[in-house]
Amino acid sequence: MAVLPIAQIGEPVLRERSREITRDELLAPETQSFIDDLIETMRHAKGAGLAAPQVFRPIRVQAIEVGDNPRYPYKPKIPLTVLVNPKLTPLTDEVFLNYEGCLSVPNLRGIVPRFVGLRVEAWDRFGEPIDREVWGLSAGTFQHETDHLDGTIFVDRVTDPRTFCTWDTFRAHHEAAFVDRVRALVARFGG
Numbered sequence: 335m336a337v338l339p340i341a342q343i344g345e346p347v348l349r350e351r352s353r354e355i356t357r358d359e360l361l362a363p364e365t366q367s368f369i370d371d372l373i374e375t376m377r378h379a380k381g382a383g384l385a386a387p388q389v390f391r392p393i394r395v396q397a398i399e400v401g402d403n404p405r406y407p408y409k410p411k412i413p414l415t416v417l418v419n420p421k422l423t424p425l426t427d428e429v430f431l432n433y434e435g436c437l438s439v440p441n442l443r444g445i446v447p448r449f450v451g452l453r454v455e456a457w458d459r460f461g462e463p464i465d466r467e468v469w470g471l472s473a474g475t476f477q478h479e480t481d482h483l484d485g486t487i488f489v490d491r492v493t494d495p496r497t498f499c500t501w502d503t504f505r506a507h508h509e510a511a512f513v514d515r516v517r518a519l520v521a522r523f524g525g
């Protein structure tokens with residue numbers, strides 16, 4: 335396994351629509367080995383998720399995992415999930431305000447509205463179907479990663495640019511209020 339370089343904002347690959355892959359391509363040893371590297375890179379960078387175009391490979395594959403993550407100590411845990419060719423369908427019009435960051439956007443966070451509930455349809459890394467609902471804060475993570483497959487970065491969705499902050503100023507001035515909102519969300523939807 336290998337830790338791959340992560341594309342930073344400004345790289346054209348982050349602005350492309352990544353392409354679907356076939357089941358045969360997914361099951362090829364080279365793709366399986368790439369998925370191992372994607373997971374390794376996500377864990378090494380302590381990300382909550384990583385999409386293939388973020389490591390310079392514009393295919394519709396993403397990994398999500400939230401354990402005890404020092405970047406996001408308030409996040410509900412999400413077991414390792416690999417989504418291939420994902421389709422997200424909002425289950426409600428209701429949105430919540432998520433403070434997001436991204437491994438492709440160094441030291442910047444901002445508030446993004448995200449749907450509170452989604453249907454997630456995809457293949458897993460072996461081509462088996464996934465069809466499940468995701469609610470609450472975790473739904474924001476799935477939307478953020480799937481956006482990458484369409485060339486969208488969270489900064490595009492920040493509705494009030496005055497919410498931009500660094501990781502340090504987030505901790506100093508915004509984290510406490512955000513964590514209160516997150517707790518309310520987790521209390522409603524679990525996590």
Ligand code: NI
Pocket residue numbers: 435436437438478479482
């Ligand atoms: Ni990202």
